[in-house]
Amino acid sequence: MRIIFMGTPEFAVASLEALLGAGEDIVAVVTAPDKPAGRGQQLQQSVVKQYAVARGIPVLQPVKLRDADFLAELSAFKADLQVVVAFRMLPEAVWAMPPLGTINLHASLLPQYRGAAPINHAIINGEVESGVSTFRLQHEIDTGHLLFQEKVSIAPEDTAGDLHDKLMVIGANLLVKTVKAIASGKVHPISQDTIPVNAELRHAPKIFKEDGAIDWSRPVDDVYNLIRGLSPYPTAYTSLDGKVLKIFKAMKENIPTTHTPGTYLTDGVSFLKFACPDGYIAIQELQIAGKKRMDIVAFLRGYRPSSVTIVS
Structure with a gap:
């Protein structure tokens, strides 16, 4: 043919x-x-x-x-x-x-x-x-x-x-x-x-930049899936000290939390995580505005977030 x-x-x-x-x-x-x-x-x-x-x-x-x-x-x-x-x-x-x-x-x-x-x-x-x-x-x-x-x-x-x-x-x-x-x-x-369908039909419209904005009031599983679903492009994002923070890779922690959703915690050395209503999202790979993509340890080595809860 x-x-x-x-x-x-x-x-x-x-x-x-x-x-x-x-x-x-x-x-x-x-x-x-x-x-x-x-x-x-x-x-x-x-x-x-x-x-x-x-x-x-x-x-x-x-x-x-x-x-x-x-x-x-x-x-x-x-x-x-x-x-x-x-x-x-x-x-x-x-x-x-x-x-x-x-x-x-x-x-x-x-x-x-x-x-x-x-x-x-x-x-x-x-x-x-x-x-x-x-x-x-x-x-x-x-x-x-x-x-x-x-x-x-x-x-x-x-x-x-x-x-x-x-x-x-x-x-x-x-x-x-x-x-x-x-x-x-x-x-x-x-x-x-x-074709038999076991659940309602779901659609897949085009993804726009605003679709990547993270709502920390959502369940931790939803946030985790959004991050995975938009990595490596166009990436999910949030704000850190007034700068856009793109998140390429993260882990979820399904544990009780008393922190307000969106609060971020760090030891200043090895982890930075954000609170959701039912757990935390621990960032592994990220990119802040004006910088290159890097892992969390390299990021914290050169960046000291303000307005953040410091934990050991």
């Missing part, structure tokens, strides 16, 4: 690499336009583009997916199938173009966690299981007929970054399985409406 691959971030590179490794004919790659980045605001290519260019695969970077010139260029490749991994929402003029349609790899066990940030929301909600799904695109986002799924467990200490890396590898292999099945005619699409 002639395949056009669509994707932008690192998560998509693993799938593209797996398809090429399986001998699939990737005739073109569609990815995001180059964007200014860094202090010098120099144009930065997506990692998918870098990977494709290094292997001599033609790259398309449309600003508008309904642009007539882009649609004509896309059609000229005469693809049999389009594969989408971590890309934009496609108009019907694009996803309906190939004779075999367009398939998508999604980082959740659909129909749960439809949306832009399934990995983050699964961790934030304290899920113990996630997975990947392949499905055919249709009009409503992430609602198309399912092709294959694979589950993966979430460890209590897993961050969004950890789950991302697990699903990236598992998803790439599942995508190869899906493409091979389509080529052989051995796929049996299943409507998501027929």
